[in-house]
Amino acid sequence: MKLKKVLAFAMDIGEGMLISGAGVSRVEDTITRICLAYGAKKADVFSITSSIVTSIEDADGEILTQTKRIRHYKTDFKKLDEFNQLSRYMCRDLPNEKEVKQRIQKIKTGRINSFTEEVLTSAAIATAWTIFYGGGIAEGAIAILIGGAVTVLSRYLSKLTPNEMVLNFLLSFFVAALAYLSARFGITKDYGKIIIGNIMLLVPGVAFVNALRDMIGGDMMSGILRVCESVLLAVFLAAGSFMALVFLGGVWQ
Known part of the structure; x- marks a missing residue:
């Protein structure tokens, strides 16, 4: 998977975790681990309550940066656990782009309490x-x-x-x-x-x-x-x- 896509998916997971109630240190660690697992030479993540900024460097020295603006929160420990499990799975098995996209979408559109x-x-x-x-x-x-x-x-x-x-x-x-x-x-x-x-x-x-x-x-x-x-x-x-x-x-x- 291209690092540009890896970064986008990692940021989506980090955003979902932060919105669902995760601490910023956990979000930063998750994004860093995912990017490094897929071949990034270096990953620098900075997160506060309302924003996530990530810059990664590939093997050729090219720098990729992405920012996420967080505008709302809705504590949901079920989604937090699902995003956490997905991040662990990505670091361990390195699934392809299609599978990761489907899993993220499934978590985001999962059952919501009526x-x-x-x-x-x-x-x-x-x-x-x-x-x-x-x-x-x-x-x-x-x-x-x-x-x-x-x-x-x-x-x-x-x-x-x-x-x-x-x-x-x-x-x-x-x-x-x-x-x-x-x-x-x-x-x-x-x-x-x-x-x-x-x-x-x-x-x-x-x-x-x-x-x-x-x-x-x-x-x-x-x-x-x-x-x-x-x-x-x-x-x-x-x-x-x-x-x-x-x-x-x-x-x-």
Whole structure:
């Protein structure tokens, strides 16, 4: 396989891994190993949370460079594992261009959870967190409804909001407002547990853990960027909840 194609496939795999939740060190190592396995004399990979840049040198000294811009993330450990297994297979058996292309396409178009499954999963997670933090049956029942509604609202608001921070602000505002209104109407007394349980759906936990792992591994720039992004998302979550309570008068009671 020509190194130009190898580079393109390696970048596709790296992009898929980064979007699915891999750390940058893992992405850089994967791309490097694939390029070297197919005959590259040298491979230099630089990745941060929003970009991947790779330059390789062939046996004749020719330099090839490609850049990938990452604009969104969707944590999917199943796809991450599949991309990882494909990279290992490529390094070991050196499959041809047609096979690699088919495998990458199969992973990208693989089964995606249906919208109904996402709604039910969100409802179950929100309820579990609400009960974990001390909520009762009433709080758990309300968390089911709000958790499912958060996923439904997220799908439509994501098309209208300019970025994830504004989206998280609106979703947390919605969560806090519904939780507080349920208390105002006497359905529950402890709306705080409901807010916490549903906010856990939006907390960027994977991104924050990856940030710490990147910094420990020496990728300070990527780690700092991820930490800043996670902190800003958390601030917008808190601000959305606070503004809902201020607007409805819950803060002053």
